[in-house]
């Protein structure tokens with residue numbers, strides 16, 4: 001487990017969900033020293049080829065094996081949230097990448113009542129240390145914009161959460177993956193970079209209008225780096 005004195009990245013990194021975002025994060029972890037356990041709903045057998053294609057640092061596991069990691073990236077469709085055992089992620093730092101797409105996820109009354117998506121996650125996993133992050137950038141842009149620490153064109157990603165130690169660990173994870181981080185505050189503030197807000201995907205797109213007009217799965221490729229000041233302005237204008 002992470003302690004206050006532990007300044008190092010925990011490894012392995014557990015991935016619950018091995019689709020666009022899960023596999024991209026696994027790719028970004030190559031060369032960082034972080035081992036990745038990929039999992040999905042169909043079991044490790046369905047992930048062996050994908051893991052091998054990404055690199056020796058990636059293995060295929062069950063969701064329980066991925067959930068045994070100190071940091072777990074939960075990156076599944078939001079409608080899958082109720083299917084998980086609420087104790088699965090007890091004590092874990094959970095990076096919640098999930099967004100609400102009503103056409104995919106259906107109606108969720110708690111969102112209509114004012115909850116943020118990551119508050120739903122935290123309510124479902126009451127013993128997890130939920131940090132919202134990696135949700136506001138298209139997966140191809142995430143892969144394209146990763147840069148080493150100190151690069152002048154490094155991009156910044158927002159995060160939000162109620163646990164300072166968990167956020168510090170996620171900031172170290174972002175750094176290893178190739179990004180600076182901007183702390184947007186407590187989990188409640190996660191609405192500032194939810195779908196439809198100015199900080200959601202558009203700042204990282206070379207052609208925001210084309211991205212707005214596109215459909216999931218057909219996102220335009222071009223990117224532009226996003227520094228902390230630009231991201232801060234987008235968060236404040238939400």
Ligand SMILES: NC(=O)c1ccc[n+]([C@@H]2O[C@H](COP(=O)([O-])OP(=O)(O)OC[C@H]3O[C@@H](n4cnc5c(N)ncnc54)[C@H](OP(=O)(O)O)[C@@H]3O)[C@@H](O)[C@H]2O)c1
Nearest residue numbers: 017018019020021040041042075076080098099135138139
């Ligand atoms: N795509 C993006 O650019 C992007 C960017 C930021 C955030 N997000 C958000 O991040 C989340 C993941 O997006 P994605 O595009 O990576 O999705 P995706 O490509 O559809 O992949 C979803 C993954 O979740 C797994 N999964 C679904 N239900 C599961 C369950 N009950 N238990 C374990 N694994 C389960 C799927 O495994 P099976 O195939 O075996 O079911 C699959 O590996 C979504 O909430 C999305 O809105 C996406």
